[in-house]
Amino acid sequence: MKRLFPAPLLSVSLFVLWLLLNLSISPGNLLLAAVLATLAPVLMTPLRPQHAHVRRPLVVARLIGRVGLDVLHSNLLVARSVLMAGRRSPRSAFVHIPLALRDAHGLAALSMITTVVPGTVWSELALDRSVLLLHVFDLEDEAAFIEHFKHTYERPLMEIFE
Structure with missing residues (x-):
């Protein structure tokens, strides 16, 4: 699951942002939002070699x-x-x-x-x-x-x- 969604919060945010920017929940926009929300974090993972550990x-x-x-x-x-x-x-x-x-x-x-x-x-x-x-x-x-x-x-x- 972590491979498919390395940053779940980012995936959800991208999905919602795509729909808000397009002001439409048509099937095509839902599909594009899902593809963007799934692929973008996976493709961007190598650009962020270390994860932040927020304390306090x-x-x-x-x-x-x-x-x-x-x-x-x-x-x-x-x-x-x-x-x-x-x-x-x-x-x-x-x-x-x-x-x-x-x-x-x-x-x-x-x-x-x-x-x-x-x-x-x-x-x-x-x-x-x-x-x-x-x-x-x-x-x-x-x-x-x-x-x-x-x-x-x-x-x-x-x-x-x-």
């Missing part, structure tokens, strides 16, 4: 809530910086953040978080995955920013994936 689901929920609050807070700070640009220019800077997180899934989640939070314009992960270079729109205290980033995002991701 409550930490996941807290992290999602924290990211949501940070998105709102950062939006307000960026808006304030833009509106007050005539009085004080934003102090943008590149920040090197040393990483202890090594799990590929955790690093992927960290990269998604950094792209969602406003004020982080650009990022780059070192080839050895030890340092994240992050461009910050308005930086007041680099050490405080690094500590906040590691405590707020990296530590929970380490609890979840490592």
Whole structure:
């Protein structure tokens, strides 16, 4: 059964998504949805060599809530910086953040978080995955920013994936 449906949740999601996008439950669309839901995960399995093992689901929920609050807070700070640009220019800077997180899934989640939070314009992960270079729109205290980033995002991701 695992060979036919290596990712059952993905199969169900693809099936439902196909029907929703086509706005039809005709026999042809049901057949195409079933074929897509069956074949796509099987064909994509070699592209994902390791499976994610999510630990501590409550930490996941807290992290999602924290990211949501940070998105709102950062939006307000960026808006304030833009509106007050005539009085004080934003102090943008590149920040090197040393990483202890090594799990590929955790690093992927960290990269998604950094792209969602406003004020982080650009990022780059070192080839050895030890340092994240992050461009910050308005930086007041680099050490405080690094500590906040590691405590707020990296530590929970380490609890979840490592």
